Amino acid sequence: MELDQAMQGRRSIRGFKKEPVKRELLEEIIALANRAPSSMNTQPWYFHVLTGEPLEAVRQGNSERMLGGVPPVREIVDHGAYEGVHRDRQVEIAVQLFEAMGIERNDKEKRQDWVMRGFRQFDAPVSVVVCLDRDLVDGTIAHFDLGAVTYGLVLAAWSKGLGSVINGQGIMQSPVVREHAGIPDDQVIMTCVALGWPDESFDANSVVSRRRPVENMARFVGF
Ligand SMILES: Cc1cc2nc3c(=O)[nH]c(=O)nc-3n(C[C@H](O)[C@H](O)[C@H](O)COP(=O)(O)O)c2cc1C
Secondary structure (H helix, E strand, O other), X not given: OOHHXXXXXXXXXXXXXXXXXXXXXXXXXXXXXXXXXXXXXXXXXXEEEEOHHHHHHHHHHXXXXXXXXXXXXXXXXXXXXXOXXXXXXXXXXXXXXXXXXXXXXXXXXXHHHHHHHHHOHHHOOEEEEEEEEHHHOOOOHHHHHHHHHHHHHHHHHHHOOOEEEEOHHHHOEHXXXXXXXXXXXXXXXXXXXXXXXXXXXXXXXXXXXXXXXXXXXXXXXOO
């Protein structure tokens, strides 16, 4: 696949076939993502690739805690609720997804079901837990590096026909992920990526999120 085709065509996938993903293919896309640039080539990232029983245990633990009203426990600093244009864009994509899924604004049950899917990592066959070296957590540069490697992962996956969604919800109950994924103490959990073969019949998978025009986000100086 051409790079511009992959970048233009990629979208988050939230419905997956039950088919497993071969470890060799995962190794191939991880090797591509691992080529991401990082500050001073520090490569402060780790991927923990879960499937089968450990992933089911994470899903179950996340669901139980969320339904039980346990407040989210993240290992990275949360910015709180989005406001202004950020909130507007958040609402825009939520409306697109709910419309595609036929979820009415007032249908609390279906909305709750959608949220719970997120905590179950959209029932994907694979979850990649993305971690950061703990001794770099206080600076922002290493966080930037993690974003680069994670985008590399989803783009490489897309180029091989795999779908994925970066899934902050999946690590909102970090102790559950830490326990079942066996995350070492010297690493901090940043996010996870739910990954698998896209289910074409899952309506939300066709949603194309919008972007503001380039002239509204880029300036050209001295041209
Ligand atoms: C850090 C991060 C966390 C995200 N967490 C979630 C999540 O918890 N649930 C979800 O459905 N999508 C999540 N997403 C996916 C975004 O909603 C999605 O990337 C955005 O709406 C743009 O859509 P696109 O990926 O289809 O272009 C996350 C994306 C990022 C980068």
